Amino acid sequence: DSGVTQTPKHLITATGQRVTLRCSPRSGDLSVYWYQQSLDQGLQFLIHYYNGEERAKGNILERFSAQQFPDLHSELNLSSLELGDSALYFCASSGAGTDLKGTFGSGTRLTVV
Amino acid sequence: GQNIDQPTEMTATEGAIVQINCTYQTSGFNGLFWYQQHAGEAPTFLSYNVLDGLEEKGRFSSFLSRSKGYSYLLLKELQMKDSASYLCAASHQAGTALIFGKGTTLSVSS
Numbered sequence: 001d002s003g004v005t006q007t008p009k010h011l012i013t014a015t016g017q018r019v020t021l022r023c024s025p026r027s028g029d030l031s032v033y034w035y036q037q038s039l040d041q042g043l044q045f046l047i048h049y050y051n052g053e054e055r056a057k058g059n060i061l062e063r064f065s066a067q068q069f070p071d072l073h074s075e076l077n078l079s080s081l082e083l084g085d086s087a088l089y090f091c092a093s094s095g096a097g098t099d100l101k102g103t104f105g106s107g108t109r110l111t112v113v
Numbered sequence: 114g115q116n117i118d119q120p121t122e123m124t125a126t127e128g129a130i131v132q133i134n135c136t137y138q139t140s141g142f143n144g145l146f147w148y149q150q151h152a153g154e155a156p157t158f159l160s161y162n163v164l165d166g167l168e169e170k171g172r173f174s175s176f177l178s179r180s181k182g183y184s185y186l187l188l189k190e191l192q193m194k195d196s197a198s199y200l201c202a203a204s205h206q207a208g209t210a211l212i213f214g215k216g217t218t219l220s221v222s223s
Contacts, residue, residue: 002155033210042215043156043200056210090155101146102211104155 003027004093004105012111018079021108025072025093031055032074033094033102034066038087049074081112115139117214119201124220125191133186133217135201145177145184146211148200156200159186188219196221 003026013019025032034046036059045058049068060066063081068074078085088109092102116138125131137145144163148156162168162177162184174187186199198218202211 035213043202043211043213045210045212048210058210088153101158101161104157106155107153109153 002103002105004091004103006089006091006105006108008108009106010109010111012113013081015081015083015112017081017112018077019081019110021076021078021089021091021110023074023076023091023093023105025074025091026095026103029093029095029103030072031094031102032068032072033092034060034074034076035090035092036087037090037107038084043090046076078110083112086110086112115203115205115212117201117203117212119199119214119217121215122218122220124222127191127193127221127223129191130187130189131191131219133188133199133201133219135184135186135214137182137184137201137203137214139203139205139212141205142179142182143204143206143209145175146202146204147173147175147184147186148202150198150200150216152198159199191221193221193223195219 005024007022030051035043046060048056066076088107090107092104094102119135147159150156160175167176172189177184198216200216201214
């Protein structure tokens with residue numbers, strides 16, 4: 001157990017629908033990063049939150065949004081889903097200072113049918 | 114721009130040594146990470162290099178040359194359980210997101 005909790009582990013939904021993925025970081029970690037991993041691509045950085053504020057955006061589609069709440073858990077919202085959004089979605093958390101590597105959660109496998 | 118290249122696949126036999134290379138081009142560079150990822154699982158941290166040279170950790174070692182934009186991961190005494198994808202990732206600033214390569218799938222056979 002890495003200490004980073006992602007729910008749900010699996011999600012199957014239809015095109016056009018909206019889903020919410022949840023991530024609880026390790027205790028004490030202020031940063032949450034979201035990544036998407038599809039078969040033909042590596043891990044693609046989507047967005048980074050630090051202590052409730054958005055810090056950086058990567059290749060995140062406009063149909064996707066995220067937020068980090070006061071208790072530091074984060075949610076990634078995916079809307080108007082397309083078949084190509086099927087992927088593994090990982091979140092990673094890290095603390096301040098020397099914790100540079102980040103710790104990954106076990107991921108949410110999203111299948112859009 | 115940011116670009117990280119590593120071979121797509123490699124094969125090796127049990128007990129052998131394998132070197133997985135990674136070249137990177139990033140705007141600003143802080144350090145180079147290696148992760149191991151088994152299919153369908155989360156990446157797990159293997160090593161981090163910020164200075165030039167070799168970092169050794171048991172059967173795994175990682176090397177970095179900042180001037181050449183080059184790193185490698187060396188795996189010794191290969192075991193079947195080492196069959197996995199190995200991800201090279203660069204950070205351009207401490208505390209920022211990592212930029213990952215597409216990963217090298219290593220298959221270890223007996």
